[in-house]
Amino acid sequence: MAHDEIIDRYSALARAADAGRTVADCGQEAFEQGGFGAAGYDDLTVLPEGAVRASLGCGNPVAVAELRHGETVLDLGSGGGIDVLLSARRVGPSGTVFGLDASPAMVELAQRNAAQAGASNVQFLHGTIEAIPLPGHTVDVVISNCVINLSDDKAAVLAEAFRVLRPGGRFGVSDVVTAQALDEQARQQAEQRIGCAAGSLTVQEYRDLLTEAGFVQIAITLTADHGDGVHSAIVQAVKPAIGPGLEIRPMRESDAEQVLAIYQAGLDTGQASFETTAPSWEGFTASRLPHLRYVATDAASGEVLGWVTATAVSSRPVYAGVVEHSIYVHPGCQAHGIGRALLAAFIAAAEDAGVWTIQSGVFGENAASLSLHQALGFRVVGTRERVGRHHGVWRDVLLIERRSAVVGA
Known part of the structure; x- marks a missing residue:
């Protein structure tokens, strides 16, 4: 009609x-x-x-x-x-x-x-x-x-x-x-x-x-x-919760430049990943699931302050509900609850999508990231000792995961 x-x-x-x-x-x-x-x-x-x-x-x-x-x-x-x-x-x-x-x-x-x-x-x-x-x-x-x-x-x-x-x-x-x-x-x-x-x-x-x-x-x-x-x-x-003046929404292609800039800033700390250079937007988006991509923004200006995405761990059907996630927050906006709000929204969206396990790897020295994840239900399930050399130093990686109490329980 x-x-x-x-x-x-x-x-x-x-x-x-x-x-x-x-x-x-x-x-x-x-x-x-x-x-x-x-x-x-x-x-x-x-x-x-x-x-x-x-x-x-x-x-x-x-x-x-x-x-x-x-x-x-x-x-x-x-x-x-x-x-x-x-x-x-x-x-x-x-x-x-x-x-x-x-x-x-x-x-x-x-x-x-x-x-x-x-x-x-x-x-x-x-x-x-x-x-x-x-x-x-x-x-x-x-x-x-x-x-x-x-x-x-x-x-x-x-x-x-x-x-x-x-x-x-x-x-x-x-x-x-x-x-x-x-x-x-x-x-x-x-x-x-x-x-x-x-x-x-x-x-x-x-x-x-x-x-x-x-x-x-x-x-x-x-x-x-x-x-x-x-x-x-x-x-x-x-609608995902976050502090006053902020908003969490799905990531858009127009966010590309800001997302990659935050990614590079995180890599520059030496505590986020073994990677040292952020990929191109084409490389970034090709390796990540098309859904489960969110950004935290300043509601007034639209500036991207943080992001979270997911990749599939395997193409095998038995792992359909298992993803590996990445979360990065603008270096000037950390300790403001943005990472926690983003991760909470991501977990809720992942469960909506039928995900039963979210996993990732964290350097043991990255205490802030480890604390954030443990506060939202992640646990350390093991340590890969001296798994890679980063800037000439052998690094351990803590394997963390969160099992849903709703999906696959």
Whole structure:
């Protein structure tokens, strides 16, 4: 369905709800049997009737987002405002909730519902979920209810959600997904029956797009089964945590010069590796896995302050979940928690990717690196004595590894 058609459709539903009719975008039977609309909520007696009548979702994202007092929340595709108003009660007067909707009629309906509810800590915005009209690092939690599946550019939606979240922020939405790719006939059947399947992602596609955006700790839990492989689902993820003014995101090709400069600075210390000269970007990227590459940046300037990557230890299938990692921090930014935040994000992303063992080698003299890794669950599993000459000196290498307690346990 085209963008303008979606706006027209939901504007008409808003007008119907405003006129006192209960709207059911996905078919009344699906709402009743599959948990769509108001059926997914526990207690709606605290909300205006108009907000309840305009409930068009496929779950209860407020319940899964674990909202806390004082947090700032953004609801993507807020409709008549039911999730905004429920969130406003959770975050309290010291918190703020934004509702974003592309339909002017829905925004107006939500504003009237908020006024009737006496909610003073909410604000409704007119705009698209592919271009959120808020600055970066603005909100603590992004929620949404059966809306992202309607977008024709879901990668942009998830990238925007990542951008506006503060480090450590949470993504918790209800959405419609498919267990596997549907052929056209099955998709049309599902669309005719529940109205919300068009454009829905498979579970793996959703995970991949969340990973590409930079999210970690990704969990997709199927809830109601609507037949033909179509499900309501709870989708949860986290933006990697790091200190104020900083951000962890996937490495980009445009980071090449800064990444290699930090690499060379680390090699120049004589304590990072047997290598003495950083490779070309082509050599760097060819030897590393295309995923599991992250940088820590200054959020204002975009300057790269550290990076972490992984290489496969073997092409043999039995070692599919074993990687060797490298982590480097700008020499002027060490002892600021950047390395710890980067490594923690990398571990979470690695477990999302099915990695059960992360390993590396550390010079025994590199006490800071050893301490960092041990603090995050790595252990020394052995020593390769006098394994190589470095600047004319024989060096020992400590072999370290971290075994996942989640993957392969």
